[in-house]
Amino acid sequence: MGKKPKIVVLGAGYSGMMTVIGLQKQLQYNEAEVILVNQHPYHYLTTKLHEPAAGTRHHEAARVLIEDVIDPRKITFIQDKVKEIRPKERAVDLVNREEPLTYDYLVIGLGSAPETFGIRGLKENAFFIRNIDSVRMIREHIEYMFAKYRNEEQRDEYITIVVGGAGFTGVEFVGELVDRMPRLCREFDIPREKVRLISIEAAPTVLPGFDPELVQYAVEYLEKQGVEFRINTPIEQCDEDGVILKGGEEIKAATVVWTGGVRGNHLIEEAGFETMRGRVKVDEYLRAPGYEDVFVVGDCSLVFNDEGRPYPPTAQIASQQGSKVAKNLIALIRGGKMQPFRFDLKGTLASLGRHNAIGIIGKRKVFGSTASFLKWANDLRWLYTLGGVPLVLRKGFI
Amino acid sequence: MGKKPKIVVLGAGYSGMMTVIGLQKQLQYNEAEVILVNQHPYHYLTTKLHEPAAGTRHHEAARVLIEDVIDPRKITFIQDKVKEIRPKERAVDLVNREEPLTYDYLVIGLGSAPETFGIRGLKENAFFIRNIDSVRMIREHIEYMFAKYRNEEQRDEYITIVVGGAGFTGVEFVGELVDRMPRLCREFDIPREKVRLISIEAAPTVLPGFDPELVQYAVEYLEKQGVEFRINTPIEQCDEDGVILKGGEEIKAATVVWTGGVRGNHLIEEAGFETMRGRVKVDEYLRAPGYEDVFVVGDCSLVFNDEGRPYPPTAQIASQQGSKVAKNLIALIRGGKMQPFRFDLKGTLASLGRHNAIGIIGKRKVFGSTASFLKWANDLRWLYTLGGVPLVLRKGFI
Structure with a gap:
């Protein structure tokens, strides 16, 4: 029994959860010891966080208790925060645990941290x-x-309300705010037209890199709902009073939400892995260069497409990585052969509030309620993957 | 038509509303011109404000749109704020109205302002x-x-959370907080036992002047729900960090709610009426001394009982005053005789959250769900007085 390989998974995001759920489904009871470490007792759906942020949906809909979906006979859950990863010693230090956690295989899925690109005062305000x-x-x-x-x-x-960054999260958040405002204004006896929602983007377009026709659809829809766009306009500084734009214009705002970018978790750099902007450029099996026993997945990893450009960090790539790592770990344990990871882009969807969305599925563009339905179905599929029909019924309709 | 007497009522609290509702019910269409002035488009139920303050009930349950209960053919409503009362010129200046409002009869029901007894920093923090x-x-x-x-x-x-003052409002507010906490803690993932609710009172007892047996019942109930009482303990100072008690002890609290007392509206003193602690000691017809055409009602008035002690300012006395002033105004208009005001104390009830209360009805003490029911019935009766059955159905069960 002492010779069972020990797998430690750090982080219960899309990639970490997909890894442990994959192992749970495919492993026999005594094939390996699997430990999942996460700071909170729950997994949260990052792609849905803009909804509770705007208040259009309760945050319970965006999280799943880990104990509700793991089988404790196969997976041991430790609620703790990672202090340090020491890959050379095959050890991980946790904040509330004296002895280090040792491993035979490590899966790092610790997610991302906000990237503020050195904009003054953003972190604080x-x-x-x-x-x-x-x-x-x-x-x-x-x-x-x-x-x-x-x-x-x-x-x-x-x-x-100023929303810095008009990428996917920024646009989705603004879309939710637009849905929330009429109710919120009624609740506080404030005329709707008094409220300003301002989306600020440094790039020359909203949703940089996305299909121009879909971008135009999104912008026209949101402008009709009263959103002001300031495109091609970098934020120079954020302070207690609001933001100062490049050129000196000041926008006074008590609420500034930054959605302008993410970078890898600082623990990755501190562990001594080779990184680019805080991410590990992994090999074809998603391993950290120089370590055969460390897999890096999700927002902490960097995967390049055939043209040599990095894939953006999304839930879609994270869950596919987790799934692949689970399969490859089983291959390693059973003496089989690992398969290389290839990202299969199924599509991209961005919601514009509760009843509208845009996206590309395969090569097809989708708009409006069709796109909105597809996004909803996508969320349900993830819940189904995590916890089957009972979880879908419990969370999918909150 | 120009000779119709003009009645101006300032404030849509219990007394002001009772005056206009009384006039509306008893006056013929062309007997008088009645104008109600109020800052907000709604009347609010001061005796219920501790519920939305704690978040146990929506504030919509504690307010009634004025236009929903007045007949515009009999009462003209002006939404504005009073700037100055000039009783010698029979005129009232409003903030957003150039020409003054003149009157033949004036009813002042402008309510109260918090009394901070000179405690440093209370007003600000x-x-x-x-x-x-x-x-x-x-x-x-x-x-x-x-x-x-x-x-x-x-x-x-x-x-x-520190609640300064353990009179009726303070105790009722603490009672609601106790009801709210379990849900609030669940919502924010905070263990209930971490939250502190502290009631601080300068007098040697909770609910000073109230029946000792009922006081004991209330204190024991609230202590069992986790409330800490600091009795006989004046607050010396309130700052951004919390409160400093007499003797120097500091209690750090991000939320300090002061319920320790009220005084009359500052406009009363500024108008040149004789006042005691900001209130007008009215004559037996509730008129300001020296003015036959100015009635003062509610928290701005001071009425003494047979032992020469002032009645505390309550909704009960305010609505009885409003009712009497309406009758006397009609008597004046029709050439009849005014009746002196006599307060008829029907009882006193204090809620302890949603399902508990204490009180005295006549000479009978009431506790628990009986008292709670009576308080609820009382609220319903007021809604019925204002707007009949439709309003009871709309507001009474929110």
Whole structure:
């Protein structure tokens, strides 16, 4: 029994969960010891966090208790925070655990951290759509400012919301805000037209790199809902009063949410792996260069396409990586052969509030309620993967 | 038509509403011109404000749109704020109206303002259960601090709530907080036992002046629900970090709600009426001394009982005053004789959350669900007085 290989998975994001769920489904009870380490007792659906952040959906819909979906006879869950990864010693130090966690195989799926590109004051004064705690905070902050606007002097900046970055998260978040505003304004006796929603993007277009026809559809829809776009306009500074744009213009706003980019977890660099912008450029089996026993997945990994360009970090690639790592770990344990990872892009969808979305499925462009339905179906499929029909029924319709 | 007497009623609280509703029911269409002036488009139920403040009930349940209950053919409603009362010129200046409002009869029901007894920093750093805007702010502030506790450093003061004053409002508010906490803690992933609710009272007892047996019942019930009482303990100072008690002890709390007392509206003193602590000591017909055409009702008035002690300002006395003033105004208009005001104390009830209360009805003490039911019935009766069965059905069960 002591000779069972020990697999440690760090992080219960899309990739980490897919790894342990894959192992749980395919491993026999005594083939390996599998340990999952995560800071919170739950997995959260990063692709849905913009909804509880805007307050259009309860955050319970965006998280799943780990104990509800793992089989404790196959997976041991440790709720703790990783302090240090020491790949040369095959050990991981946790914050609340004296002895290090040793492993035969390590899977690192520790997710990303906000990238602020050196913009002054952003880290201190902006909010980030990052995890359950942070989006609950954004929702409460917006409501608090609305309450202040009514209860104190009616200062316009209390009901001005700036969203920095108009990539997928930024656009999806603005879409949710647009859906939320009429109800929120009624709740706080504030005329809707007083509220400003401003989307600021440094690149020359919204959703940089995305299909121009879909971009135009999204912008026209959101502008009709009262969103102001400031494109081609980098933010120079963020302070307590709002943001200062390149050129000096100041926008006063009590709420600034930054969605402008992510980078790899700092623990990756600190562990001594070769990194690019905080990510590990993994080999074809998703291993860290120089380590046959360390797999890096999700936002901490960097995978290049055939043209030599990195794939953007998405839930889709993360879950495919987790699935592949689970298969390859089983191959290693059973003395089989590993398969290289190849990303299969099934499509891209961005929601624009509850009843609208845009996207590309295969080569087909989708708009409106069709796209919205596909995104919803996608969420349901992920819940099904995690916890089968019971989880879909419990979470899919909150 | 130009000779119709003109009645101006300032304030849509219990007394002001009771005056206009009384006039509306008893006056013929062309007997008088009646104008109601109020800052907000709604009347609010001051005796219920502790519920939306704690978040146990929506604030919509505690307010009634004025236009829903007045007959515009009999009462003209002006939404505006009073700037100055000039009783010698029979005129009232409003903030957003150039020409003054003149009157033949004036009814002043402008309510109260918080009395801070000179405690340093209270005005700046504490919240007050005052009106719809302020209680919405308290609810949001508490939630915001809970969100901060989770999202930032877990500092205990974020989830410490100090309630200054353990009179009726203070005790009722603490009772609602106790009801709210389990749900709030679940919402923010905070263990209930981490949250501190502290009730601080300068007098030697909770509910000073109230029946000792009922006081004991209330204190034992609330202590069992985790409330800490600091009795006989004046607050010396309130700052951004919390409160400092007499003797120097500091209690760190991000939320301080002051319920320790009220005084008359500052406009009363500024108008040159004789006042005691901001209230007008009215004559037996509720008129300001020296003015036959000015009635003062509700929290702005001071009425003494047979032992020469002032009645406390309550909704009960306010609505009885409004009712009497309406009758006397009709007598004046029709050339009849005015009746002196006599307060008829029907009883006193204080809620302890949703399912418990204490009180005295006549000479009978009531506890628990019986008292709770009576308080609920009382609220319904007021809604019925304002807007009949339709309003009871719309508001009474929110």
